[in-house]
Amino acid sequence: MKTILFAISVALSAFLVLPAQAAKVSPTEISGAVTVYAAQAKELFDRGVIFVDVRKNSDWDAGRIPGAKHIELKKKYNEASLGKVIAKGKEVVIYCNGAGCMRSSKASIKAVSWGFTKVYYFRGGLPAWQIAGFPVE
Numbered sequence: 300m301k302t303i304l305f306a307i308s309v310a311l312s313a314f315l316v317l318p319a320q321a322a323k324v325s326p327t328e329i330s331g332a333v334t335v336y337a338a339q340a341k342e343l344f345d346r347g348v349i350f351v352d353v354r355k356n357s358d359w360d361a362g363r364i365p366g367a368k369h370i371e372l373k374k375k376y377n378e379a380s381l382g383k384v385i386a387k388g389k390e391v392v393i394y395c396n397g398a399g400c401m402r403s404s405k406a407s408i409k410a411v412s413w414g415f416t417k418v419y420y421f422r423g424g425l426p427a428w429q430i431a432g433f434p435v436e
Contacts, residue, residue, distance in 0.1 A: 324399065325397075325422055329418070335420065336423055339419075343392050348390045349389070349392070350394060350421075351367065351369075351384060351393050352395070353372040353405075354402060356371055358396060362436065364425065364434075365435065367394075372395075372406050376409070378409075385415070387416060392421050393406045393418060394425060396424050397425070400424060403421060403424060
């Protein structure tokens with residue numbers, strides 16, 4: 300009987316947990332934004348395009364793309380704070396902690412809705428940047 304109850308609880312746990320985990324994968328595209336990968340992000344970086352890091356403070360403190368501006372999504376990110384960093388018609392790259400992090404997708408959606416017209420959604424974020432061997436500070 301214990302074995303059957305254990306098997307049922309494992310099955311139910313998988314049924315409840317797996318869909319929740321699947322929902323935490325960021326979208327591959329954002330309407331109105333251009334999805335970029337590490338090599339494209341580096342080209343934008345080399346051209347001097349502003350990068351906006353929307354990760355939480357502790358992640359920012361642990362390391363970031365050099366020169367990135369930090370606007371923590373849940374506490375400080377709004378139209379005015381983004382507007383202080385970049386004009387609506389200028390290019391901006393928004394990133395967070397990779398495909399498992401929803402912050403950059405949410406931030407990109409908001410930026411587009413606020414009228415920012417040259418938004419680059421760097422879905423791979425800092426992990427992809429680091430894997431490519433690009434500089435961090």
